[in-house]
Amino acid sequence: MLNNYPLAKDLQVLVEIVHTGSFSAAAAALGQTPAFVTKRIQILEATLATTLLNRSARGVALTESGQRCYEHALKLLTHYQRLVDEVTQIKTRPEGMIRIGCSFGFGRSYIAPAITDLMRNYPELQVHFELFDRQIDLVQDNIDLDIRINDEIPDYIYCAFVNKE
Template sequence: MPHTEDLAIFARVVELGSLSAAGRDLRLSPAVVSNRIARLEGDLKARLLNRTTRRVNPTEEGAAFYQHCLSILNELEQVENLLSQRTDEPRGPIKVSLPVAFGRQYVAPHIGAFLARYPQMQVRLQLTDRFSDLIQERIDLAIRIGALEDSSAIVRNLATDRRVIVAAPDYLDARGIPKAPEDLLEHNCLLLRFPGSKQYRWTLTGPDGPQTLRVAGNMDSDNSEVLLDWCLAGHGLALKSIWEIVDHLNAGRLKVVLRDHPPVADAIHALYPHGAHVPARVRAFIDFLVEILGPKPIWERALKVTI
């Protein structure tokens, strides 16, 4: 009978397309990963993977087996979650996916305090600006900002995400201050681009309702912190959440434009996979996030300028 750990390793190899990448993700050496795959193929008496110098792909049998692996691993997780309800103390590992800047600024600094409160837990943060697949990547909890497309997940609202359009004073001195939404079409707009991102369309509010503009610029990145650096350097306008730039607003390093036409606000959500039982560790982490953010988000309390 195949070992459960071997199933998890095989699934991660298929998802990442690499033995070494799966090893890094699971904190195992490539040799151990290779040996476990060989043992699994021996147990099943079937070849599961085709190996090339660049990538590992599942065979026809491997692709079919991978789907069964996901079902088995998910069922095992549900059993573990059910059993964990019998103890009041949250325990075990939790994998949390967050946007890079938000996770670094508002979550990572508090993980030590969280683990001091729940010493039987282990926290793994996945910082990425892309939308991770909760099931495929076996993520326990994801923090997402903006529109949600994963209808299969359970959602809890954490905070309002108020946004503004900003630029460095040097940029505004050189290019002028936009007075109306249409003026954005004549400016260099710094854009966040990754699969699922819609930042090239900026939706602003106004007396006649929302207005969406397709903006453009000569610089874009899949990392929000790079965009912020470019904006601070005077390279263009950026649409930014207040939580990311509150210190720069207070210090005058960034100026808000189009105050009468602010971008439509988003929300910050916690998402977790739909299931019959919510693990105690997931509930504990969500409650901790609500606690550290506060009823009025900490970045709103820190804001000292009128926007």
């Protein structure tokens, strides 16, 4: 049953032909050859069992079926793009649990407001923020990220300077 549906790339070709007014201009806009554009329209017309475009020396014009197909293609391609954007965003947006540790004074004054912004910007991220009055052990205290000021950092821990003041 799915084999009877038009492919998104064929709908893209149709939309580009309508927007540019010709097969050759559509091919150039899509970075394809005119033969590719012609073939994709032939496949789309065969899939839908109808003629979508009237071709003449003056250019191309949509048939009634072509107009209807074009209108739906615009909506479908918008939905396809939204699908791609949302799925791609899922892969790139932080999510899950992160446990952050910091000293009392610095954590309360500087890090807590930043964590509030972090949680607002990334609602899928669960932040466990703990303030310590001692140097912590990442493994024993079950902390993913420790923000320290002027502490000695063991060689086996990855660290990066945020600011040197």
